Amino acid sequence: MKRNPVHLSLFLLLLSFSYFAGSAAGFLSQSLNFSGAGSAESPALSAASASAGENWGLSFPEEGKPPTANATAEYLRQFNAYYAQDTDEKVVYLTFDAGYENGCTPAILDALKKHNAPAAFFVVGNYIETSPELVKRMADEGHIVANHTNHHPDMSKISTKESFLQELTGLEELYRQTTGQSMVKYYRPPQGKYSEDNLRMAKKLGYTTFFWSLAYVDWIQDQQPTREEALEKLIGRVHPGAVILLHSTSQTNAAILDELLTQYEQMGYRFGSLDELVHAS
Numbered sequence: 001m002k003r004n005p006v007h008l009s010l011f012l013l014l015l016s017f018s019y020f021a022g023s024a025a026g027f028l029s030q031s032l033n034f035s036g037a038g039s040a041e042s043p044a045l046s047a048a049s050a051s052a053g054e055n056w057g058l059s060f061p062e063e064g065k066p067p068t069a070n071a072t073a074e075y076l077r078q079f080n081a082y083y084a085q086d087t088d089e090k091v092v093y094l095t096f097d098a099g100y101e102n103g104c105t106p107a108i109l110d111a112l113k114k115h116n117a118p119a120a121f122f123v124v125g126n127y128i129e130t131s132p133e134l135v136k137r138m139a140d141e142g143h144i145v146a147n148h149t150n151h152h153p154d155m156s157k158i159s160t161k162e163s164f165l166q167e168l169t170g171l172e173e174l175y176r177q178t179t180g181q182s183m184v185k186y187y188r189p190p191q192g193k194y195s196e197d198n199l200r201m202a203k204k205l206g207y208t209t210f211f212w213s214l215a216y217v218d219w220i221q222d223q224q225p226t227r228e229e230a231l232e233k234l235i236g237r238v239h240p241g242a243v244i245l246l247h248s249t250s251q252t253n254a255a256i257l258d259e260l261l262t263q264y265e266q267m268g269y270r271f272g273s274l275d276e277l278v279h280a281s
Contacts, residue, residue: 029077054156056083056192056211068238076211077281084213085241085277090269092238093277094119095212096248096267097148101131102221104254109134111257113141117271120210122148122188122246125171132178139179144274145205146186147171149207156195164201185273186210208278212245214238219247227256234260238269243277 058067069083076082085091096108098121112119123139123145128135138145149155150170158164167185175183187207189198194209202209216233218225225233228253234244246253261271 010028023061023208054194056189056194058213060217060237060280063236064239066241067237069211069213074265076199076209079196079209080203080207081199081209081211081242082277082281083211084239084243085272085280087241087280088266090240091272091276092242092244092264092269093272093274094244094246095188095274096121096246097219098248099148099152100124100125100126100249101134102249104251105131105134105248108248108257109137109141111261112143113128114258115261115265115271117261118142118144119271120144120146120186120274122146122186122210123171123175124148124152124190125150125174127150128171128174128178135175136179141179144186145175145179145211145225146184146185146188146274148188149190150174152190154191154193155189156193159197161201162205164198165205168202168205168207173179210243210274212243214242215245218250218253221249224250224252230256231260231263235263235267238264238267241277243274 018087054070057070058244060067066084066086071083073083073086085093094112094117096119098105111117121135121143123135135145147168148171151165155164155167160168172183175181185203185205185207188210192211199209214234214237216225216230217223218230238244246257264271
């Protein structure tokens with residue numbers, strides 16, 4: 001199925017805006033300390049925030065240690081949801097959100113292959129439609145291709161099981177038609193926006209939900225971080241059991257990934273698959 005070029009341009013514009021406007025609140029909290037639902041004093045979301053929705057957010061009180069998230073691992077586990085592994089082992093899990101292709105993914109795949117590092121790519125429908133060969137390459141090279149929804153909406157505003165299911169199964173079907181394979185039931189909410197109802201629906205539908213414990217502002221195309229800025233965040237905040245979120249559209253990520261993985265290896269880290277994280281929990 002081919003998209004009208006005008007429709008595709010509008011889609012990419014809206015997708016970029018949604019990352020900038022929606023994700024900014026969640027990612028900004030990585031640089032700030034916060035309080036409220038999900039802090040150290042609050043192991044679960046409040047009833048009000050659960051219904052209104054949350055932006056996934058993190059604070060990093062100590063370098064090299066797991067961050068504080070706005071929902072605890074214990075709370076998320078009841079919904080088959082994760083943001084990191086509770087371990088002292090130096091293992092990290094590489095994940096990429098792929099909303100569209102801009103030429104960066106081949107270099108990312110090359111670096112992963114060089115380091116024999118498995119990754120998970122959370123893709124949307126537009127990505128599969130416009131870049132089927134890269135999706136096939138991901139699968140052929142042993143990476144997980146996972147569900148970032150078909151149209152990248154704010155899933156916290158979707159209240160019915162039918163609408164929720166449509167976003168996920170629509171992408172599953174597109175992946176099956178493209179690769180001939182079934183898509184693993186791993187799901188990441190677009191922009192990190194979620195609600196307790198979302199988490200509950202995803203579990204009932206057989207999905208495991210993945211957030212992250214390390215990310216940085218890498219998705220703004222005309223404000224890409226420098227090599228030094230990226231490495232400072234990604235090296236300084238790495239921790240045992242980290243689920244690392246990177247965007248496959250980032251020129252910086254494509255340029256530094258080989259160096260980043262080399263530095264992780266020199267620090268004693270190995271690269272695990274999300275399958276391993278789930279089975280270990």
